[in-house]
Amino acid sequence: MSIPKAGSAKTSMPKKFLFSLLLVIVLISAGIFVYRYITSDENSQQSNPETIRIASFNLQILGDTKLGRPTTVQTLAAIINQFDLVALQEVGSSNSTTSSENSRRILDHFLLELNAQAGQNSYSYLYGNQYAILYRNKILTPNFSQVHPDSENFAYPPLLAGFRVLSGNFDFVLATIHTRPANAVEELASLAGLVETLAAAFNEPDIIMLGDFNADGSYYNEGSSEALAGFHQTITVIPNSADTSVAPGDNSYDRIQLSPAMQSDWTGRWGIFRFEEHFDASHILQLEGAETTAGTIAALSDHYPVWTVLYTNRDQD
Ligand SMILES: [Ca+2]
Ligand SMILES: [Ca+2]
Ligand SMILES: [Ca+2]
Structure with missing residues (x-):
C-alpha cells in the first residue's frame, strides 16, 4: 500500500x-x-493625488475564451492598471445574456490578474448587467451602485454608481452604458435626458456618462461640430473627431459626457489609449486571439479605451 x-x-x-x-x-x-x-505619465499611483484618471473600455467580451489567453489577459490588466477607475462593457457577453454568477466568476478571475500587477487589494469592482466598474480602492470609495431600472428605453440598462475620493472633496455619480447599435438614436436621447434625472435622484449634480455609445457611423449622426449632437447641456470630452475603434475607419463610438456642474472638476485632459503606442510590436505578436486577431492589437478588443483626468479637490457641489 x-x-x-x-x-x-x-x-x-x-x-x-x-x-x-x-x-x-x-x-x-x-x-x-x-x-x-507601461510607463504612466500620470500621478494615479500616489496615495493623495490631485487628480484621478478615469476610463471607459469595451473590451469585446471578457469571457472564458479571453480569460484562457494569458498574455492577452495580462495586457488588458496592465492597461486597466493605468487608471483609477474603469467602466467596462461586455463583461461575460456582448449583450446581457450571461448570468450574474458567471460574470462575477469572470470578474473575480480578472481581478486576481489585475491585483497581481497593481498590488494586493488595489482594485475592487462593482457589477451589474453587462457592466463592471473597476476602481482603485485607496483612491475612491463607492457610495452606492445599481442597474438603472429602465429596460423600456435601454436594451442594456446602464449601471449607475456614486463615488467619492478618499482624499479631497470630489464626489460624483456615473452611468456606464453600451447602447444597442440599432437603437442608438433612441437610447442616446434617453441617456441625455437621464443627466438631470440622476442629478435630482441622487442629489449630486456631478454626473459622468461614459461607455460604448455607438455614437457614430451608420448608427448615429454625431453632428458637424466637435460636441456630440443631442447632448447640448453636457461637456463633450471625447470629441466627434476622435477615433475610438481599432478597426480601419474612423468612428467615435466610445464617449465620455460630463454634466455642466463638472466644469470645475475637469482638467480638460483626455485621450484614447491606442494599444500600438503603448506596446511594442514584439509584444503585440505574442497576444493570443482568434484566428484573425492573434498577434495583432485586435486580440485585445475592437475598441480602444477612452479616458479623462478629473481634479479631486475642486468640487463645488
Ligand atoms: Ca460633487
Ligand atoms: Ca466621429
Ligand atoms: Ca462639481
Whole structure:
C-alpha cells in the first residue's frame, strides 16, 4: 500500500518543482513586462493625488475564451492598471445574456490578474448587467451602485454608481452604458435626458456618462461640430473627431459626457489609449486571439479605451 504512494510522491516531486519554477518565471516575466511596456505619465499611483484618471473600455467580451489567453489577459490588466477607475462593457457577453454568477466568476478571475500587477487589494469592482466598474480602492470609495431600472428605453440598462475620493472633496455619480447599435438614436436621447434625472435622484449634480455609445457611423449622426449632437447641456470630452475603434475607419463610438456642474472638476485632459503606442510590436505578436486577431492589437478588443483626468479637490457641489 505504501509503495505506490511513495512511488507517486517521488514522481510528483519533480513535477511540483517544475511547476513552481515555471510559476516563478511567469511571475518575474509579468513584473518585467509591466515595468517594460507601461510607463504612466500620470500621478494615479500616489496615495493623495490631485487628480484621478478615469476610463471607459469595451473590451469585446471578457469571457472564458479571453480569460484562457494569458498574455492577452495580462495586457488588458496592465492597461486597466493605468487608471483609477474603469467602466467596462461586455463583461461575460456582448449583450446581457450571461448570468450574474458567471460574470462575477469572470470578474473575480480578472481581478486576481489585475491585483497581481497593481498590488494586493488595489482594485475592487462593482457589477451589474453587462457592466463592471473597476476602481482603485485607496483612491475612491463607492457610495452606492445599481442597474438603472429602465429596460423600456435601454436594451442594456446602464449601471449607475456614486463615488467619492478618499482624499479631497470630489464626489460624483456615473452611468456606464453600451447602447444597442440599432437603437442608438433612441437610447442616446434617453441617456441625455437621464443627466438631470440622476442629478435630482441622487442629489449630486456631478454626473459622468461614459461607455460604448455607438455614437457614430451608420448608427448615429454625431453632428458637424466637435460636441456630440443631442447632448447640448453636457461637456463633450471625447470629441466627434476622435477615433475610438481599432478597426480601419474612423468612428467615435466610445464617449465620455460630463454634466455642466463638472466644469470645475475637469482638467480638460483626455485621450484614447491606442494599444500600438503603448506596446511594442514584439509584444503585440505574442497576444493570443482568434484566428484573425492573434498577434495583432485586435486580440485585445475592437475598441480602444477612452479616458479623462478629473481634479479631486475642486468640487463645488
Ligand atoms: Ca460633487
Ligand atoms: Ca466621429
Ligand atoms: Ca462639481
